[in-house]
Amino acid sequence: MVRGMTTRGYHHGDLRRALLAAAVEAIDESGPAALSLRDLARRAGVSHAAPAHHFGDKAGLLTALAVEGFDLLAEALGWAGDDLLEIGVAYVRFAVDHRAHFEVMFAPGLYRADDPEVAAARARAGAALRGGVATLPDRPAVEPARDALAAWSIVHGFATLWLAGALPSDAGRDPEAAARAVIRRLFE
């Protein structure tokens, strides 16, 4: 928790990280639309000018969160190796563990989606996902772009429905186990 600390307590990079952590906390509570830089400064216990100094405006802050999110996602998918099933499970785990980042990343109207850092981080995550498609069993008509889109759709849809609490109770309580069963459907 960063509450009660003051600007003087931070090195430059630490304050930036503390503001991003406070933003994640605020988004977990109320969603990205309700976030304001003024609330963020109060939450982080810093001057109300600090968030603007680091991020310019709210879109700048959410752009930084989107970059961080796509970087974390690329890292998580990379750790999963080159097996599409494990990559898909890692995608769902990332969404569940980093709900605020995930929500911002896929709300491009709220941030600068064409920012070069966002584009680069998003490309790294996309490459990790597409890498797993190469592990799919041979079929009569392999279409890598279409297969990657199908894999992305199924894991993104599962994660989104899980986070929305929309799934029936027979989907179980463990998102990774349920996701694993659903993603296996692509291999049959």
Place this chain on the structure above:
Amino acid sequence: MVRGMTTRGYHHGDLRRALLAAAVEAIDESGPAALSLRDLARRAGVSHAAPAHHFGDKAGLLTALAVEGFDLLAEALGWAGDDLLEIGVAYVRFAVDHRAHFEVMFAPGLYRADDPEVAAARARAGAALRGGVATLPDRPAVEPARDALAAWSIVHGFATLWLAGALPSDAGRDPEAAARAVIRRLFE
């Protein structure tokens, strides 16, 4: 457009419908979180008490929109017959054509998701989707609940990514054609 009309211009049911239509318009512009009953009254050109009279509060209004959305979805899936591919394409078409409803339906924190009318409408939509799973080709291990969840995940994920503008440009410009190709992956 309903702007400029007054409460006296409406029969009871018409005013309710006009308020729901104005809410859809407002959500299309700014998302459900930003919606306020006061803005809605101004947008519909009615007294500021009219939305509260019809819906109680913002959660009540969004509950009514969720009911309407799940009803429209159940109807759209029903028209698609019992072929899972066509049902999936109809799901994506619904999301693209009724973006505001779709966004509210899957943001259950914003409305009364346990409202009996919501539950009934959601169950009708779910039954229409599950009905299509029966048309999947026989495979060694058919698991209807798991297969329905996989089908729901892939169409929900595709629709969500499409609406977020997250898909690569090689996914094309026609959401129905792209969805059809992706859903076919479940049949191979």
